[in-house]
Amino acid sequence: MGIGLASDQLGFEHKEGLKARVTRQGHAAEDLSAEQAGEYRAITDQLASAIRRGCLERGVLICSGAIGASVLANKQRGVLAALCHDLYSAQHGVQDDNMNLLVMGACVMTPELACDLADVFLQASYVSREQVFGIPPRRLESIVEHIRNNLDKPLAVSDLSRIAAMSQSHFSKLFKLSTGLAPHQFVLEARIHRAKELLLEGNEKIVDIALGVGFENQAHFTTVFGNLVGMTPRQFQRSSERDSSGVFRPSLPVVEGC
Numbered sequence: 001m002g003i004g005l006a007s008d009q010l011g012f013e014h015k016e017g018l019k020a021r022v023t024r025q026g027h028a029a030e031d032l033s034a035e036q037a038g039e040y041r042a043i044t045d046q047l048a049s050a051i052r053r054g055c056l057e058r059g060v061l062i063c064s065g066a067i068g069a070s071v072l073a074n075k076q077r078g079v080l081a082a083l084c085h086d087l088y089s090a091q092h093g094v095q096d097d098n099m100n101l102l103v104m105g106a107c108v109m110t111p112e113l114a115c116d117l118a119d120v121f122l123q124a125s126y127v128s129r130e131q132v133f134g135i136p137p138r139r140l141e142s143i144v145e146h147i148r149n150n151l152d153k154p155l156a157v158s159d160l161s162r163i164a165a166m167s168q169s170h171f172s173k174l175f176k177l178s179t180g181l182a183p184h185q186f187v188l189e190a191r192i193h194r195a196k197e198l199l200l201e202g203n204e205k206i207v208d209i210a211l212g213v214g215f216e217n218q219a220h221f222t223t224v225f226g227n228l229v230g231m232t233p234r235q236f237q238r239s240s241e242r243d244s245s246g247v248f249r250p251s252l253p254v255v256e257g258c
Contacts, residue, residue, distance in 0.1 A: 001122065004059040006032040006047040008040045011106035012063030014114045018060060021115055025094030027122065030056065040065040041072060048073040048081070051100055059101045060118050066105035071103050085109070090117045094124035135171075144186075151191050151213045155181045191215065192228050199237045206233050211247075227253060 007015035040063035073081035081101035084090040093099035161171035191213040210221030
C-alpha cells in the first residue's frame with residue numbers, strides 16, 4: 001500500500017518513527033515533509049493533493065494544528081480526513097466511512113500511541129453498507145415495484161441495474177443479498193406469483209394469463225409453472241377450487257421501506 005507521511009516540525013520525531021515502522025511492515029512509505037518543514041497548511045495541502053490524484057492510497061499526518069489540517073484536507077475531492085486519538089475511531093473511520101487520511105495532534109501524542117493508531121488505520125478495510133445490508137430498502141422497494149408493475153414486459157437484468165444506478169454485476173450481487181434470489185429468478189417467481197392470483201380469479205384463459213405475465217407462449221409458461229409449483233396451471237386451478245380455505249399466501253419476499 002502506498003502511504004504518505006507528513007508532519008510539521010513539532011510532529012517530526014513521531015513521523016520519523018512511523019516511517020521506519022510502516023517500511024518494516026512492507027508498505028511503500030513516502031515522506032512529504034522534512035525536519036525544517038513549514039507550517040501545517042502547506043504540508044496538509046501537499047499530502048491531501050497526492051491522495052486526491054491517486055498517487056497515494058492513504059496518508060498519516062502529525063502536526064500541531066490537527067483540527068485545522070483535517071478541515072483543510074477535506075476540502076479536496078476524494079480526501080476523507082479525520083482527527084483520531086483513540087484506536088476505535090482510527091479503525092472505524094476506515095471501516096464505516098472510508099477514511100483515507102489519519103490526522104494526529106503532535107502535542108497530545110506519544111510515539112507508542114502514534115504507532116498503534118497508524119497500525120489500526122492501515123490494517124482496517126472499508127466495508128460499505130451495501131456490501132453488508134444489500135440494496136438500500138427504499139431503492140429496493142422501487143425496483144420490486146417496477147418488476148411487479150411491468151410483468152407483461154421484458155425485464156432484463158441490464159434494465160433493472162440501470163434503474164438501481166449500479167453496474168449489472170454489482171446490482172445482481174446486492175439484489176440476491178437483499179432478497180435471497182438472483183434478479184432473473186425473482187422476476188420468474190413474480191410472474192408465477194401473479195399468474196397464481198389470476199388463476200384463482202378464474203376470469204381469464206390460461207393462454208391469456210401466460211401472455212399477461214410476460215411469457216412468450218402458453219407452453220413456456222406451463223413448463224416454468226410446473227418447475228416452480230410442482231403442477232400444471234390447470235391442476236393448480238382445480239386444486240385451488242377444492243381448497244375450502246380459499247386463501248392464497250404470497251411466497252415472494254416482502255420489501256418494506258424504512
